[in-house]
Amino acid sequence: MNLTGTLFVAALGLCLAAAPAAVLTPRRARPLLAGAATTAAGLAGAAAGVTALSGQGWSARLDGVLPLAGVRLDLDPLGAMFVAVTGAVAVCAAVYGVAYARHGLDGRVAQATPPLFVASMLLVPAAASVSTLLVAWELMALTSLLLVLAEHRRRAAVGEAALWYAVMTHLGFAAILAGLAGFAALAGGETFEQLRAAGLPPGARDAVFLATLAGFASKAGIVPLHVWLARAHPEAPSQVSALMSAAMVNMGVYGILRVGLDLLHGGPAWWWLLVLGAGALSALFGILQAAVASDLKRLLGHSTTENMGLVLIGVGAAGFLASGGDSMLAALALAAALLHVVNHSAFKTLLFLAAGSVLHATGTRDLDALGGLRARMPCTTALFAVGALAASALPPGNGFVSEWLLLQSLIHALPTSGVAGAVTMPLAVGVIALSAGLAIATFVKAFGVGFLARPRTPGAERASESPPAMIGGMALAAASCVILALAPATVLPGLSRLAASLVPGSGHPPGPVPVSGEVTLRLTGYEGTISPLLIAVALAIAVIGLLGAVRLFASRRARRAARLWDCGAGPMSPRMEYTATSFAEPLQRVFDDVLEPESDLDVTPTKESAYLVESVRFRARIPDRIERRLYDPVLAAAGALGRAATGLANGSVHRYLAYGFYALTAVLVALAVIW
Amino acid sequence: MTGLIGAVSQVVLVAVGSPLLAGLMRQVRARLEGRAGAGVAQPWRDLRKLARKEPITPHGTGWVFRLAPLVLAGTVLVVAAVVPLVTTLSPMDGVADLFAVTALLALGSVALALGGLDTGTAFGGMGASREVTVMALVEPTILLSVFALSVRVGSTNLGAIVTSAVHDPLEVISPVSLLAAVALAVVTIAETGRIPVDNPSTHLELTMIHEAMILEYSGPDLALIEWASAMRLSVLLGLLASLFAPWGIATAGAGLAAVVLGMAALVIKVAALGVLLAAGEVFMAKLRLFRIPELLAGSFMLALLAVAASFFLA
């Protein structure tokens, strides 16, 4: 076994050992033990991913573990990248979780499940056969479902969220199962090698791709299969939210890449236009919902949908360009998408952990009730600011680099990609731009309203800084954000090599990498350079220089603290502050026709006169329009069907047994007739 | 070497000249209104006075409030250094990308919006909310116009785009260029908070966008913000001039004389654009806040048409 294998097995072993250990140890030591083991496992996993990505692959075959099929593992570069990301996210979440567990999350299940969840997410990208993938996938679904349910005794919403999640994830699983099982049946074998070698008829390829796309896209929270995401991610404990939103959704992208590009070797242009379209829709819809959300964790959940949408735009563009034979640009788009996966994982981990700290300190995640945390939680505020900068894709944040690469790939694609590309690419650029703009608005709102200004409720007033372990977890994530932002070259060579090798038709050995350069990134074959470090340095020099100039030439008078300008009336109560809802109101009005917000106004007049008002009550909510149009009718129909079927069940045991008897007989008769 | 000198001269020119541009625009406006006007140098007098005044930190504000003016001015200075105004030879090639430039300008707006939110006053929040709303809607137009301009050149590097326009002057009156120019002009107006999107000289808080965010700033902080806004306007006007009227810009291989010529050309072009903008403002009323999206949707459409034209008419 080589280094990669040793590390990977160590990671899995640590996870699997941590679970029973957490069950057996006493409550006080439990979080520390589980956390330490998961951290070590995450480190080992990340290291295994990195070594595998840098060329040292590893594969294994364990026949005895699963009956009939056996377990097959293979850490090729594609899987390795996702293993590395999962490991890194797990480290941050596990360090954070040591302290976060202190309020009510140190139960046996809550502590034993996260290592298993991490193990399943390490296994999914490493799986090299259909059955291994499906088992790992199902393990991932079950463990995450358990974790979503961790706080179900405290909040009623958890149950509903878990129900949505359970249904959607299993429908997704069914789709993947159908797709991959069909694929394996047609290919005559279930290992990925056999699938790769199989030549399927076009219709079957389409069916396999569409079925798996639906399943994987639902895991990535792609519109219109996103309804569970914004429910389940916020309701889980925060470090689990981070794991789900930063690592688990990536598995959807992994699946699409694995099946679409690797196993099926790319496909017709319409597949990828479909992926691109779904990505564009998700990006816009997700960020629009986030822009008007006032629940901090829900906002982050919607933002996950947006970022997965952006990734899929890149993936779709890559597939589309590859189908047109432009493998260099395709590799560029794919490298941009992969870099965005990494970036998103880094900043979303950070943001969810910071949101957890806020929840922990104030007892609420409603932005309308927060504020003033800058003075009370200075570290968390600064770390959240780093994440928000990255998420709004502004320099010097890491999100900017990947969006820049994505835009470059789309722009250079225009002259070569025919009429379909000429219509698609500008619209995709428009979508990315609008979602970037709305992301700025969203995160200005999240940071400005949630952390700045003055506290809006007593809960926010009483907030205090989180314990060191939680800050440590966040700081790790923030450090990776900063590294990715200033020196993307730390990961980009590996990702671009992976992208170049993954693009169908690139041949062996794969073509040159699409992006190169240490400090200044350069596109290969196209003109385009960006230097994130230079931007940051120039900005820092300008700001420091200005500060010096101001000190030198201005302000001979000392800075004075004074009351806020309250128009002389004062004092300004927190109720006069702008809230998240009021902040988003102009955007909500602009996108009125898309969002269809609901509001109702109850005016209770006094008894004496109809013209004197005793109380006014205003309620506004912004329902998920897609859910309303798409899911509600289906649910209503299912409910109606259920009610109609109640006549069949009258409580008599005889009757139920009789149904069984009838069914058995009917099957036998049918068999007799057919044979 | 010429590139470095050019970049330094750009920054100096923008830093010194932009308050004069603001003064010129106010003067034009005053003359059209039948006034005498305060003179072109008045903004500099204002800045000098503000710099001498006492800075005030309102209760309840923190480092975000203090940092915002610096970041705002810092981003504009960086942009002024890399945008091809006087010369296309930027020493910072890795920053002179249209996406990077627009993102940097957006970063400045975000800093100011956060500064406004940090005060916790209703007006600060209101201004910030409106600012980011307008910014979010402006973004697609900017990026699509960039797209349209970059197709011909095959690069989003500003130096490359302007160089190609210098070598091929007839490109400037192509439909692509004209449509993108109109779209970018609308965007410039929205980004710099001029009429009809925002009224820079309003006293009514309810109609404010930019002003509402800076109501709490005083002294040198305010001076920085005012200076940065003026620089932003001149940089964007200069960029517009460079993209669509790139005459006189020093290109590769040019000597010092070309840099001087470029500076003179820049002053003339930006002054002309400023006069045009100020004169146009006299004829227009500010749009209602909720009609601004229509204006921006219109500019988005023009930008999209520019991209389409760049491909289909090629």
Place this chain on the structure above:
Amino acid sequence: MTDSVYVPLLDLACGAFLLTGVLVLWRRDLAAIVRLFAVQGADLGALVIVLGLHKGSAELMIAGVAVGGLRAGLLPCLMRRALMAGGEGRETKPLVNVAGSLLVAAVLAMVAYAVSQPLVRLTPTPATQAVPVALTVLLVGFFVLVTRRRALSQVVGFLLMDNAITATAFLTTSGVPMVVELGVSLDILLAVLVLQVLTTRMRAAFGGTDLDELRELRD
């Protein structure tokens, strides 16, 4: 006329033609819409004259002057008179809001460009390359017809479509025969006259030309 002058001029005329068509969607003021229509008529005339100059065909130039005169002078004049006679001067609440309409127009333009590619490839001259512009205006006109409430804006939508058809004809084949063109123009004139009479009568009878209110007439 040399190509280096002809192509920019043609592009300019087409650009203005497109721009005025799209701006019709933006303005709410009916008088402004009529004005825009007049400008578009002038653009169309200019376009035909440019084509004529390029081909050196006097007939085309005369047709250009005639087309321009009819569409920039006579029709707007009639519409302005109808506007004067009637009360409402504004398109108050279109079925699709203005920002939405503009975005739709953008998408329509892309569609028009995409579908007219085979046509352009047939004879790739500068003139045929401008056909997508005419097609866009056609779609925009149709869109105006569908989404605007006032009868006058609908007339403008209809006339935009007609302008677009004329432009397409001139751009692809350098003009339908003079007689046909004049006949069509006269038809249009007649239609507008009838519409004008009708709107005046309707206003006298019902006090408004909001089409959703007119629908009640059927019930």
Place this chain on the structure above:
Amino acid sequence: MIGLWRKIRKTGRVAEPAPERADGEVVPRAAELGGSVQIRHVDAGSCNGCEVEIASAFGPVYDAERYGARLVASPRHADALLVTGPVTRNMEVALRRSHEAVPEPRLVVALGDCARDCGAFAGAYGVVGAVKDVVPVDVEVPGCPPPPEAIVEALRGLTGR
């Protein structure tokens, strides 16, 4: 648009030529401002007579802006408070806080007879006193209401132009 342009052409310049400024009347504390004075107007209980005159002082005919004076929206941006009217009970605190909100160096101009010595409202039950009873006053402009020329003259005393 063309109509407006014609109007502008026809009207031309309406600002009256700047009168010679009486020398030696620059307020010493204003010297530091160097020809730029931002003014925040505070109505402490005025009858709005003075406001009308302020409006015309800043209108095109007198054009106080040409001397470097400008009205601003926030006392934080201001160098001088322009107070009109006798200080009423409800405005006393507000005036004091406005004054406090102005960064140093700050000046106060009491505009009109009411602001100087309560004018016709002296001794009224809702009046606290003149402006100088509440905040230190640097310049006083007499008149009920003071004519725009006097207002402009006082502002030029601040800007020194």
